[in-house]
Amino acid sequence: MNIAILTSGGDSSGMNPAIKKFVEVCIYKNYTPYFVYDGLEGLIDGKIKKASFKSVSSIISKGGTIIRSSRSKRWFDKNYRKIAYQNLKKHKIDALIILGGDGSFRALDIFYKEFKIPFMGIPATIDNDISLNEYSIGTDTALNVIRHAIDNIRDTASSFNRAFVIETMGRECGYLALTSAVANGAEMCLIPEVKYNLDNLKKRFLRGIKNGRKYFIAIVAEGVNKTNYIKDWFEKELDFESRITVLGHIQRGGNPTVMERLRAAEFIETALLNIEKIPNKIVTFYKEKFILRELEEILNTPYSLNEKMLFLAKPLMGIER
Numbered sequence: 664m665n666i667a668i669l670t671s672g673g674d675s676s677g678m679n680p681a682i683k684k685f686v687e688v689c690i691y692k693n694y695t696p697y698f699v700y701d702g703l704e705g706l707i708d709g710k711i712k713k714a715s716f717k718s719v720s721s722i723i724s725k726g727g728t729i730i731r732s733s734r735s736k737r738w739f740d741k742n743y744r745k746i747a748y749q750n751l752k753k754h755k756i757d758a759l760i761i762l763g764g765d766g767s768f769r770a771l772d773i774f775y776k777e778f779k780i781p782f783m784g785i786p787a788t789i790d791n792d793i794s795l796n797e798y799s800i801g802t803d804t805a806l807n808v809i810r811h812a813i814d815n816i817r818d819t820a821s822s823f824n825r826a827f828v829i830e831t832m833g834r835e836c837g838y839l840a841l842t843s844a845v846a847n848g849a850e851m852c853l854i855p856e857v858k859y860n861l862d863n864l865k866k867r868f869l870r871g872i873k874n875g876r877k878y879f880i881a882i883v884a885e886g887v888n889k890t891n892y893i894k895d896w897f898e899k900e901l902d903f904e905s906r907i908t909v910l911g912h913i914q915r916g917g918n919p920t921v922m923e924r925l926r927a928a929e930f931i932e933t934a935l936l937n938i939e940k941i942p943n944k945i946v947t948f949y950k951e952k953f954i955l956r957e958l959e960e961i962l963n964t965p966y967s968l969n970e971k972m973l974f975l976a977k978p979l980m981g982i983e984r
């Protein structure tokens with residue numbers, strides 16, 4: 664069997680360890696591994712090449728994706744998908760493995776329905792916003808990059824009387840902000856999924872200032888779209904000088920953590936173990952197990968954040984518990 668791997672959408676650290684494991688397991692199982700470069704765009708442009716052990720040497724410690732990625736607009740046009748199919752036929756590719764978010768899974772699901780090229784989807788996005796899946800490749804490294812940044816900001820914050828408003832990525836999902844706020848002892852956490860109460864936070868912060876609090880760390884998810892507002896709020900409502908740090912794309916890079924590499928290896932093992940017997944599934948990590956799911960099940964289930972984490976963060980959102 665000839666199997667090709669591609670990475671799609673926002674890259675995330677951990678994609679490279681997954682690509683390396685893909686080549687190794689394919690060769691071990693007598694499959695022939697192929698790379699599709701540049702994600703779905705590369706599928707349309709025929710950027711398909713046979714892979715070998717040599718192609719993946721020394722990549723396990725690197726962030727990003729050596730086969731690169733893209734967000735493809737052309738994929739929405741069936742004529743381009745037909746070209747992609749012809750490219751795959753030219754190289755006799757029997758199945759695809761895609762690393763990305765649910766948009767990327769949907770892209771290959773449509774493709775399967777039209778051209779019958781089986782696929783397996785592996786969650787890979789720092790946003791960690793896929794339903795019925797508690798871990799996406801890239802999440803742990805991004806959380807550690809954020810942790811490192813907040814540790815550094817805390818050094819300067821504790822040397823001044825200031826509030827630091829730190830914006831994390833995640834699109835409409837507050838996972839990175841929520842987890843980081845709890846893990847890094849922030850005073851404030853605002854995420855798109857929860858209605859926060861600034862009046863309650865103000866009362867608590869004023870009590871804190873009275874009792875000697877000298878600085879604040881506020882984590883605001885990009886999806887809240889209130890980073891500048893919160894900076895001004897600290898200045899107007901609490902008379903606290905304030906600074907903004909937008910962490911931005913540094914969250915997408917960095918050497919994959921140990922957990923990242925281990926999970927990446929297991930996602931790939933599970934995908935390749937099942938690709939012949941039960942293809943067209945998404946490999947999810949749920950309650951400490953790797954579970955194959957139908958894309959429909961994922962798309963029909965609203966994404967929800969971890970209840971325990973939400974409970975821990977309630978005071979940081981100004982919510983009573």
Ligand code: F6P
Pocket residue numbers: 673788789790832833834885915
């Ligand atoms: O989906 C991953 C992500 O990093 C989001 O958190 C962010 O909103 C977006 O991608 C940024 O996209 P781009 O790299 O295209 O600017």
